[in-house]
Amino acid sequence: MKMRRDPRSEREARRSTGGERPRFSLMVLKPAVGRLRRSPRIVRQAATVSISPRLRIAWNGRVAPQASGAVLAARAPVETMRVVAEPAFHVLVVPDTDGEGGLSEIDRQLIAAGRSLADSGGGAVCALALQGGDDLGGAGADRVIAVTGIEPLAYDPEGRTAAVLTAIAILSPRHVLFAETPDGSDIARRVAARLGERLFAGADALEAGSDGDTRALRRAQGGSLAQSAKLPRLVSIMPDAFPLHAGLPHEGRPLDEVPMGAADRRISASRPLTVDPDTIALEEADFLLSGGNGVTDWQGFADLAEALGATRAGSRVVCDQGHLPRERQVGASGTLVTAGCYFALGISGAPQHLQGITRVGHVVAVNTDLHAEMIKRADLAIVADAQAVMPALIRLLAERKGGGDD
Amino acid sequence: MIRVAALLSIGRHPASGRARRAGLDARGLELALRMPNAEVRAFHAGDPHAASLRDYLGMGLETLNVLNVAPGCDPVPALVEALRGVGPDLIICGMRAEAGEGSGMVPYLIAEALGHAVVCDAAAIECASGTARVVQGLPRGRRREVVVTLPAVVLVNSAAPAARAPAFARARRGRIVPHPVEAREDAFLAACEMRPWRARPKRMAVPSGGSAQERMKALTEAKAGEGRLLVNPVPEEAARAVRDYLVEKRFLRGAGDGDGRG
Numbered sequence: 200m201k202m203r204r205d206p207r208s209e210r211e212a213r214r215s216t217g218g219e220r221p222r223f224s225l226m227v228l229k230p231a232v233g234r235l236r237r238s239p240r241i242v243r244q245a246a247t248v249s250i251s252p253r254l255r256i257a258w259n260g261r262v263a264p265q266a267s268g269a270v271l272a273a274r275a276p277v278e279t280m281r282v283v284a285e286p287a288f289h290v291l292v293v294p295d296t297d298g299e300g301g302l303s304e305i306d307r308q309l310i311a312a313g314r315s316l317a318d319s320g321g322g323a324v325c326a327l328a329l330q331g332g333d334d335l336g337g338a339g340a341d342r343v344i345a346v347t348g349i350e351p352l353a354y355d356p357e358g359r360t361a362a363v364l365t366a367i368a369i370l371s372p373r374h375v376l377f378a379e380t381p382d383g384s385d386i387a388r389r390v391a392a393r394l395g396e397r398l399f400a401g402a403d404a405l406e407a408g409s410d411g412d413t414r415a416l417r418r419a420q421g422g423s424l425a426q427s428a429k430l431p432r433l434v435s436i437m438p439d440a441f442p443l444h445a446g447l448p449h450e451g452r453p454l455d456e457v458p459m460g461a462a463d464r465r466i467s468a469s470r471p472l473t474v475d476p477d478t479i480a481l482e483e484a485d486f487l488l489s490g491g492n493g494v495t496d497w498q499g500f501a502d503l504a505e506a507l508g509a510t511r512a513g514s515r516v517v518c519d520q521g522h523l524p525r526e527r528q529v530g531a532s533g534t535l536v537t538a539g540c541y542f543a544l545g546i547s548g549a550p551q552h553l554q555g556i557t558r559v560g561h562v563v564a565v566n567t568d569l570h571a572e573m574i575k576r577a578d579l580a581i582v583a584d585a586q587a588v589m590p591a592l593i594r595l596l597a598e599r600k601g602g603g604d605d
Numbered sequence: 606m607i608r609v610a611a612l613l614s615i616g617r618h619p620a621s622g623r624a625r626r627a628g629l630d631a632r633g634l635e636l637a638l639r640m641p642n643a644e645v646r647a648f649h650a651g652d653p654h655a656a657s658l659r660d661y662l663g664m665g666l667e668t669l670n671v672l673n674v675a676p677g678c679d680p681v682p683a684l685v686e687a688l689r690g691v692g693p694d695l696i697i698c699g700m701r702a703e704a705g706e707g708s709g710m711v712p713y714l715i716a717e718a719l720g721h722a723v724v725c726d727a728a729a730i731e732c733a734s735g736t737a738r739v740v741q742g743l744p745r746g747r748r749r750e751v752v753v754t755l756p757a758v759v760l761v762n763s764a765a766p767a768a769r770a771p772a773f774a775r776a777r778r779g780r781i782v783p784h785p786v787e788a789r790e791d792a793f794l795a796a797c798e799m800r801p802w803r804a805r806p807k808r809m810a811v812p813s814g815g816s817a818q819e820r821m822k823a824l825t826e827a828k829a830g831e832g833r834l835l836v837n838p839v840p841e842e843a844a845r846a847v848r849d850y851l852v853e854k855r856f857l858r859g860a861g862d863g864d865g866r867g
């Protein structure tokens with residue numbers, strides 16, 4: 200960046216020592232010393248994204264300045280995809296292995312974090328496709344490596360570790376990024392232990408160091424200290440710490456498939472267990488059946504929860520009346536729930552109750568009052584008597600279980 | 606008889622910062638103590654005079670072996686050496702330490718050095734001859750059972766049963782056996798910069814495109830429901846609507862494969 204002239208330091212550079220009075224030589228011009236000053240005009244010019252139709256300045260430097268004026272814009276070819284043909288280095292991204300096969304939110308964040316590391320030095324992001332590679336390019340990946348010989352949805356940390364180790368051996372990436380989620384963090388630590396390298400576990404942010412290198416930040420000492428270090432090779436990344444890739448899609452070109460490599464498996468069998476939904480803590484439960492003052496048939500309510508496989512919850516009124524234990528109360532003075540689905544029966548939707556379900560994904564409500572707040576909040580609202588809907592739903596579910604599909 | 610080693614660290618209260626028994630390690634010790642037919646030995650790498658070690662003794666341990674590793678030193682080689690001498694079938698510890706770096710690497714490094722298997726997120730352990738059944742506690746209350754060949758390192762998470770309260774008399778009676786060990790300074794940690802954690806603002810997904818007004822609206826508008834509304838349907842119709850909605854959003858499995866309750 201061009202610097203503004205600093206007349207004071209230039210004058211200082213001309214000062215000749217000795218003598219009683221200050222004297223300045225007009226001949227010698229030593230190089231200017233001291234702090235160089237930035238020119239705000241030049242900085243502003245560089246940050247200007249567009250001038251028309253209105254002035255737009257991106258101070259964070261994240262938006263590339265467009266060529267000003269419509270003429271220049273018309274001449275530039277329209278890019279629809281970014282291609283990194285000759286990468287200077289690779290950043291290997293190991294997507295989280297949880298879930299149902301698609302790219303999860305944390306996977307996209309991981310690829311975006313890899314993107315920012317790669318873009319700082321002309322590198323390419325290479326994603327390991329452990330379970331189908333849908334839209335890895337759109338998320339910001341330049342290359343995709345598929346692994347052969349791995350069960351896509353099985354719990355197999357040892358096999359996945361072997362696959363990651365093979366990919367590292369083939370690519371020799373500059374950085375390897377893992378997700379700090381239950382399964383992802385397990386694989387990250389297995390890989391780090393096998394390689395004998397330091398894992399920077401649970402990075403929360405990347406920042407520029409004083410000497411131009413990238414430093415990573417994580418929480419240590421139970422979260423009370425911020426620990427920062429020069430970014431090592433193996434990094435695992437906290438969920439929701441990095442923004443998603445917002446630019447053009449990348450190539451996502453498939454590379455040669457790699458074999459999984461020899462895994463010495465000590466975990467021999469795994470199977471999901473069925474859990475009693477009522478033993479799940481309220482804030483953890485994914486599917487809640489919640490009853491309010493409009494429910495009178497509590498036996499039917501329990502049967503419906505059983506038939507749906509849902510965890511039971513209630514409003515404060517029903518907990519006060521003793522129909523449900525206190526730890527099953529949803530709301531401001533109960534539990535703030537995070538369920539994917541909240542099925543409310545006979546709940547009016549008082550503000551204190553709605554505060555408890557702000558982070559819920561889908562709401563289904565049954566209420567006799569068309570104007571209840573809960574009906575307004577619901578994604579599927581049914582104005583009907585809960586006592587009539589509950590047995591009908593139980594019958595419908597039993598029918599389907601017994602008699603195949605309809 | 607199965608030989609169990611419990612690795613215990615000193616925790617840190619999240620609010621006051623005072624030393625305490627580490628929650629996850631205590632849960633691990635609880636699992637070890639509940640195990641029938643097990644010979645439990647406990648190890649701690651650190652200061653043998655730490656007062657909170659007594660809390661572990663109060664849970665029912667007779668002795669606690671303390672490897673005298675100075676703060677800032679790498680505890681792994683000393684622990685590996687001590688465990689090699691014992692030759693345990695099962696090593697139990699918490700997923701992550703509450704104090705220090707807390708990266709959760711120690712058990713994996715120990716397993717690697719000893720050639721043991723690793724199972725993380727354990728909520729319950731049951732040992733048979735040569736194998737152990739471990740129930741893993743996963744997010745959203747899900748559980749998974751895995752079978753692992755012993756010897757193994759099992760990492761306990763917060764889904765495991767809560768640790769019993771320490772009994773005062775037992776805590777007084779129990780013995781702490783210090784072992785002098787040599788440990789090298791952890792060069793990586795020494796090179797790290799530490800400063801108090803400052804909470805950063807939560808990241809929001811900023812919508813792109815549209816006018817400034819539209820972007821502002823997308824950010825600030827309260828989330829309203831999709832608003833499908835049925836007024837006074839017959840119960841069967843209401844039930845079908847609810848069922849179809851739940852199946853569509855995948856909260857009910859499709860017909861034929863049961864609904865996952867045992």
Ligand SMILES: Cc1cc2nc3c(=O)[nH]c(=O)nc-3n(C[C@H](O)[C@H](O)[C@H](O)COP(=O)(O)OP(=O)(O)OC[C@H]3O[C@@H](n4cnc5c(N)ncnc54)[C@H](O)[C@@H]3O)c2cc1C
Pocket residue numbers: 490491492493494513514515516517528529530531532533534544545546547548549550551552555565566567568571583584585586
């Ligand atoms: C400080 C404070 C904290 C509070 N904290 C909480 C809290 O954490 N959680 C909480 O839930 N509440 C809390 N409340 C109470 C809250 O204000 C409401 O009183 C409470 O949520 C109402 O519960 P409800 O919807 O079950 O009952 P009601 O308000 O009585 O609503 C019953 C609903 O059922 C409908 N209904 C009636 N019969 C039927 C039928 N046969 N079929 C279908 N629908 C029918 C009615 O139309 C009505 O909408 C708090 C209150 C205060 C003052």
